[in-house]
Amino acid sequence: MTVNGNGCLTCKVRKSSVLEPCAIGTLSAISTFKNSRKFEKGEFLFKEGEEVKGVFFIKKGVVKVLKEVPGYRTLIFKVCAKGEIVGHRGYDSKNIHKYSGVALSETECCFVPIVFFKEILRDSPDLEKQLMEEYLIDLERMEQKSMSLAYKSVKEKVAEAILLVSGVYDYHVKRRSFNIDLSRQDFADLTGTTKEQVSAVLKEFSRDSLIRYSGKKFNFIDLDALKSVAATY
Amino acid sequence: MTVNGNGCLTCKVRKSSVLEPCAIGTLSAISTFKNSRKFEKGEFLFKEGEEVKGVFFIKKGVVKVLKEVPGYRTLIFKVCAKGEIVGHRGYDSKNIHKYSGVALSETECCFVPIVFFKEILRDSPDLEKQLMEEYLIDLERMEQKSMSLAYKSVKEKVAEAILLVSGVYDYHVKRRSFNIDLSRQDFADLTGTTKEQVSAVLKEFSRDSLIRYSGKKFNFIDLDALKSVAATY
DNA sequence: TATAAAAAGTACGAGATCGTACTTTTTAAG
């Protein structure tokens, strides 16, 4: 447990976090009980079915949140980057994780053990309100995702996934290129399709000049054209 | 506005509602501000894109909660029966409904205007806690649904839908039969497929003795066999 | 009860998607 000057109040990723509007008391409470943890690429932060041990605030790296059918398939619900909170939702009734969190790159987190987090939450209506907001965002996201999974073509879904990923890596027209940590399989898991389809669609998008890429390096993304392909209802 | 003895405290559907564990103060506050509203089959309780005017507690009837791509397709997120609360989730940031609620049968609700509901909520941590719980349940439901939509076959999804519907209509082995208010198209909207596929799969299930039905009258449902077909991961 | 309209059932061809099998490229390790 680190109790030092390097706390939440001065944290440089706080502005993109649920903690952003929280009171000083809430932040210093979290600072007191947090400790830093690192994960390598591919490592699980937490696993579906396991007991909830605490919550993670991502300081560095990218994490995929997913559910697997063991030995069959995986669906990625969201991809979280620095500032975001993960693993905070298992702590209902049974304290068991309903999904997993896996590092897509080397990841650094602030970890707050669940007993402390619950205690802090009890005395922090600001944090509770933020969490509520977070749930509502996740719900809306999942509803949108369900629509896509149900009715969009592979092509539309892959376009959507590229847009999502470009957001996570903060792509904008002025940036030359960016390296993603997601494999083709990750794209497939994000869209409910197969890696073969992803490869084919990416190539098609490249041929049509919607994207330019080589391996995991992407650039010259025509965001508007992709949006139009993704046909976001 | 009805302020009478017929309030929430003595309401016969309360036990199946988010209000069940709420304090007397919370209940009587709601009783004070609620009024009764009726909807005919097919009528919208509220519509995606419209301003949130209040929340509905279902007293009688069945309501489908859905999102549509106008002129294209519809996805039903859930089917709510008596005791359940609907329309309570638009009141974030913009106060706009993100989905619609449509009566599947003649429906009777207690309606609480949003200003009052928000006020009551502010002073009722018990109700707030229940709502939070409700969001978490919805999230888990949507995540499960996404998995199904992404990776299950039409047959598996229809089996799942029958199980869902049998739950809504409280089917159990001892019941002879039950009439559903959902059309084949509703089943399709529930499973992200088409009414033609639903007809075909229902027939197949009937042939294999998993269900017996005629039109909208269902009985002799082999729940275990259906569960095994639905292959709930 | 007759009649129209809506819903459900049926069959089937077109097209999309999957997944195997293979080749090529990239990445990681020695």
Place this chain on the structure above:
DNA sequence: CTTAAAAAGTACGATCTCGTACTTTTTATA
């Protein structure tokens, strides 16, 4: 830098799903 292993790309047949077009049944209404 070399080599092995993993990831990505490619092609294609098998399968699944969709959606049209039609018939039959059910429901609603006069």
